[in-house]
Amino acid sequence: MTALDGAGAVHGILRYATSPGSSSFTEFLSAAAPHLMPSAPGAGTVAPHGTTIVAATFDGGVVMAGDRRATAGNLIAQRDIEKVFASDDYSLVGIAGTAGLAIELVRLYQVELEHYEKIEGTQLTLDGKANRLATMIRGNLGAAMQGLAVVPLFAGFDVEVADPSLGGKIYSYDVTGGRYPEQYYHSVGSGSLFAKGALKKLWRLGMSRDEIVRVAVESLYDAADDDSATGGPDITRGIFPVVMLATAAGTERVADDELGAVVRTILAEREARPGA
Amino acid sequence: MSMPFYASAEQIMRDRSEYARKGIARGRSVVVSTYADGVLFVAENASSALHKVSEIYDRIGFAAVGKYNEYENLRVAGIRLADLRGYSYDRRDVTARALANAYAQTLGTIFTEQQKPYEVELCVAEVGHDAEGDQLYRLSYDGTIVDEPQFLVMGGGQADAITEEMKRTYAAGQPLEAALATAVAALGSAGGTDGARRALPAEQLEVAVLDRTRGKRKFRRIAGSGLTALLPAGHGEPAGEPAPADTPPHDRDESGGE
Numbered sequence: 001m002t003a004l005d006g007a008g009a010v011h012g013i014l015r016y017a018t019s020p021g022s023s024s025f026t027e028f029l030s031a032a033a034p035h036l037m038p039s040a041p042g043a044g045t046v047a048p049h050g051t052t053i054v055a056a057t058f059d060g061g062v063v064m065a066g067d068r069r070a071t072a073g074n075l076i077a078q079r080d081i082e083k084v085f086a087s088d089d090y091s092l093v094g095i096a097g098t099a100g101l102a103i104e105l106v107r108l109y110q111v112e113l114e115h116y117e118k119i120e121g122t123q124l125t126l127d128g129k130a131n132r133l134a135t136m137i138r139g140n141l142g143a144a145m146q147g148l149a150v151v152p153l154f155a156g157f158d159v160e161v162a163d164p165s166l167g168g169k170i171y172s173y174d175v176t177g178g179r180y181p182e183q184y185y186h187s188v189g190s191g192s193l194f195a196k197g198a199l200k201k202l203w204r205l206g207m208s209r210d211e212i213v214r215v216a217v218e219s220l221y222d223a224a225d226d227d228s229a230t231g232g233p234d235i236t237r238g239i240f241p242v243v244m245l246a247t248a249a250g251t252e253r254v255a256d257d258e259l260g261a262v263v264r265t266i267l268a269e270r271e272a273r274p275g276a
Numbered sequence: 277m278s279m280p281f282y283a284s285a286e287q288i289m290r291d292r293s294e295y296a297r298k299g300i301a302r303g304r305s306v307v308v309s310t311y312a313d314g315v316l317f318v319a320e321n322a323s324s325a326l327h328k329v330s331e332i333y334d335r336i337g338f339a340a341v342g343k344y345n346e347y348e349n350l351r352v353a354g355i356r357l358a359d360l361r362g363y364s365y366d367r368r369d370v371t372a373r374a375l376a377n378a379y380a381q382t383l384g385t386i387f388t389e390q391q392k393p394y395e396v397e398l399c400v401a402e403v404g405h406d407a408e409g410d411q412l413y414r415l416s417y418d419g420t421i422v423d424e425p426q427f428l429v430m431g432g433g434q435a436d437a438i439t440e441e442m443k444r445t446y447a448a449g450q451p452l453e454a455a456l457a458t459a460v461a462a463l464g465s466a467g468g469t470d471g472a473r474r475a476l477p478a479e480q481l482e483v484a485v486l487d488r489t490r491g492k493r494k495f496r497r498i499a500g501s502g503l504t505a506l507l508p509a510g511h512g513e514p515a516g517e518p519a520p521a522d523t524p525p526h527d528r529d530e531s532g533g534e
Contacts, residue, residue: 011389012382016360017353025359032356036364111363114493118331118355 025115026108026136038104048077050102052191052223052230053084053094055155055170056203057184058212061247062155062168064092065216067191067224068239069231070099079231084242086251088113091129091156092244096189102150109133126158130171130179138177151175153188157246164248165206191223191230198222209245213254216243217262221270233263292393296417299395300342301433303523305463306399308339309427309446310410311455314403314486314494318459320432321482324499326521329484331495333358333370335403337486341431342396342417344522350379350398367492372402376413376421384419393417395523397430403486403494407449427459434466441465456483457508478503 016032030037048070055064066083069076077099084094085106093109095102112132117123124132133154154171161167170182185203187195198219207215217233220241224232233240240259245252270276304320306328317339319328328347329339332354340347354375362370379398387393398415412424422428427446429439441462450458460481464474483498483506490496498506 011385013353013357013378014349014382015353016356017349025356025363028356029360029363033360033364036360108363111359115355115359118359119352121325121327121330 023116023119024132025112026139028115029108038101038108048072048081048099049229050081050083050096050099050189052187052189052195052220052227053096053153054187054192054195054199054216054219054223055092055094055153055182055185056199056212056216057166057168057170058207058209059165060167060209061157061245062092062170063212063216063243063245064094064153064155065220065241065243066094067220067231067241068234069224069229071229076231079234079237080239082242084244085110086244086246086253087129087154087156088117088123089250090123090159090246091126091154092246092251093133093155094153094188095150096153096192097150102152105136105150105152109136112136123159125160126156126169129156130154130169130181133171134173134177134179137173137175151188153186155246157248159248167248168246187219187223189230191220191227194226195219195223209247213243213245213258214262214266217241217259218266221263221266233259235260235263235267289388292387293418296387296393296395299523300397300417300431301435303341303431305432305435305438305466306339306341306430307427307438307442307459307463308399308401308412308430309442309455309459310407310412310448311485312407312449312451314488315401315410315412316452316455316459317399317401317482317484318456318463319482320463320476320480321521322480323521324482327482328521329482329497330355331484331493332375332400333362334367334492335486335494336370336372336375337401337403337484337495339399339401339430340396342394342523346394347396347398350382350394350396353382354379354400372400372411372413376400376415379415380419380421382419383415383417387418399428399430401486403488405488429462432467437466438462452485453506456506460507478507481507 050070051067053066055062064084068080070078070081087093087110093106095106113129152173156169157167158169170186172180172182172186185199202215202218221232224230240256240263243254243259306319308317317329317337321328326344330351332338338351338354357378358370383394394417396417400413402411404410412428414422414424414428426448427442429435429442445458460476464476468474483503485496486494487496488494
C-alpha cells in the first residue's frame with residue numbers, strides 16, 4: 001500500500017456527505033443534481049396561473065385558505081388545483097403565481113424542512129423556516145424577472161412563543177425575496193385586494209377556530225365575486241377552498257363536509273342581502 | 277530503492293478485520309427487533325444529543341455502533357440519498373433495500389481500498405404495511421449485508437451473549453411494552469460483574485420505533501417520562517459507568533468500557 005492508494009478518495013454513497021456543515025437539501029440538490037432544481041422556461045410562456053391565498057391568525061393558531069382555480073390567459077386551466085400545503089408539522093405555505101413552478105418550489109421547500117430536521121435532530125424555528133423560504137425565492141429571481149413570479153404566503157404556529165393563543169404568525173414575500181411579518185391577516189394573488197377588504201371587515205382579535213374558518217371562506221368568496229381569476233366555492237361539483245390550520249396540535253386540513261356547511265350558511269345569508 | 281515488505285492479501289484482510297472488530301467491540305450494544313406494530317430500536321447510549329438511532333425516511337430507520345464520526349457521516353449520506361431519490365421519483369420509491377445496497381457497496385470499497393476500514397456496524401430497517409413487510413438489514417464493516425428476519429444485536433464486547441439471550445426470550449408479534457422489556461433485559465444481561473444483571477434506567481437508553489400505525493413519517497423517538505413509563509420496574513445492579521455514543525479511542529485500556 002502506498003499513500004496514493006485511495007487516500008482522500010470518496011466512496012459510493014459517501015460522496016453525498018462530503019460537505020459537512022450544510023443541512024440544506026436545496027444546497028445539496030443544486031450541487032448533486034442541478035437538473036432537478038425548479039427552473040423557469042423562457043419568457044412569453046403561457047403556463048397555468050394560481051390565484052388568491054388568504055391567511056389570518058386566531059386564538060391558538062393561524063388559518064390559511066386558497067381558492068381552487070388555475071387560469072391560462074382567459075381560460076380556466078383547472079378548477080380543483082390545490083395551492084395551500086402543510087410545509088411541515090407546524091407551518092403552512094400557499095402560493096400564487098405560475099402553478100407548475102410554484103408547486104415544485106413548495107415540494108422542494110417541504111423536503112428542505114424535513115431534511116434539516118432529520119440531519120440536525122431538531123426543527124428550525126418559525127423565523128428560520130420563513131428566512132429559508134425567502135432565500136429560495138431569491139434564488140428564483142431570474143424567473144421572476146421574466147414574469148413567472150412565484151409569490152408565496154407563509155404562516156405557522158410558533159412553538160416557542162410564551163402565550164400559545166398568540167402563536168399564529170404570518171409572513172409575506174416579494175419577488176426579490178423580501179420577507180415581511182404580517183399582523184393579524186394577509187392575502188396574496190390576483191384577488192387579494194378584495195379578499196383583504198373582506199378580511200378588514202370580518203376579522204376580529206381572538207376568534208375561535210370555527211369563526212376563523214368561516215371568515216377565510218367568506219373572504220375568498222368576496223375575492224371570487226370581483227376577480228375573474230379566483231374561483232368561488234362550487235357546490236354542484238363539491239369543490240371547496242383548501243382551508244388549513246396550524247396550531248399547537250399540528251397542521252390540519254378542514255374537511256370538505258365542514259366546508260360545505262360553511263359555504264351553504266354564507267350563501268343563505270348573502271341571499272338574504274342581495275346587495276352584499 | 278527499497279522493496280516493500282510482502283504481505284499476503286489474506287493477511288492484510290485478516291488484520292483489517294481484526295482492527296475493525298476490535299473497534300466495534302469497544303462500545304455498547306444496540307438491539308433492533310420487530311414487534312407487533314413495526315420495528316423497535318434500543319441502544320445503550322448515555323448521550324441524549326449524539327444519537328445512535330435516527331430517522332432516514334418515511335418508513336426507514338437507521339441504527340449504528342462504532343466510531344461516531346464514521347457512522348454519522350454514513351447517516352447523513354443516507355438521508356441525502358433517500359431525500360434525493362424521493363424528490364426525483366416518488367416518496368414510495370425510497371426503499372431500505374436500495375439504501376442498504378448503497379451502504380454495502382461503500383463499506384466494501386472502503387474495506388478493500390482504504391488503509392483503515394470503517395469501525396462501524398449498521399442496521400437499516402424498514403417498516404412494512406404488515407408484519408411480513410418489515411425488513412432488517414445488518415451491514416458489517418467489510419460490506420457484508422445480511423437480511424435478518426426478527427432481530428439483530430450489534431456492537432459491544434458482549435454482542436454474542438446478548439444475541440443468545442434474545443434468541444431465548446424473543447417472541448414475534450409482541451406489543452411495544454413487552455418487546456422493549458425483552459430488548460432492555462437482553463442488553464442488561466451482559467456486562468454485569470460476575471454475570472449479574474444490570475438495570476438500565478431510561479437516561480442510559482436511546483429508544484425509537486418505526487410504528488406502522490403512524491401517519492406519513494413512521495419514525496418516533498421515545499424518551500423522558502414516556503420511556504420511563506414504558507420500562508419495567510428496574511431490578512439488578514446499577515448500570516455502572518454510562519456508555520458513551522462514541523467508542524473509546526484506541527489508546528485507552530481495552531477494558532475501559534467496563
